[in-house]
Amino acid sequence: MRINPTTSGSAVSALDKK
Numbered sequence: 001m002r003i004n005p006t007t008s009g010s011a012v013s014a015l016d017k018k
Helices: 005-017
Strands: none
Touching: none
C-alpha cells in the first residue's frame, strides 16, 4: 500500500488537530 499525499495529509491533519 502506498501512502498517498491525500491520505497522509488527512492523517497528519487529524493528529495535528487533536
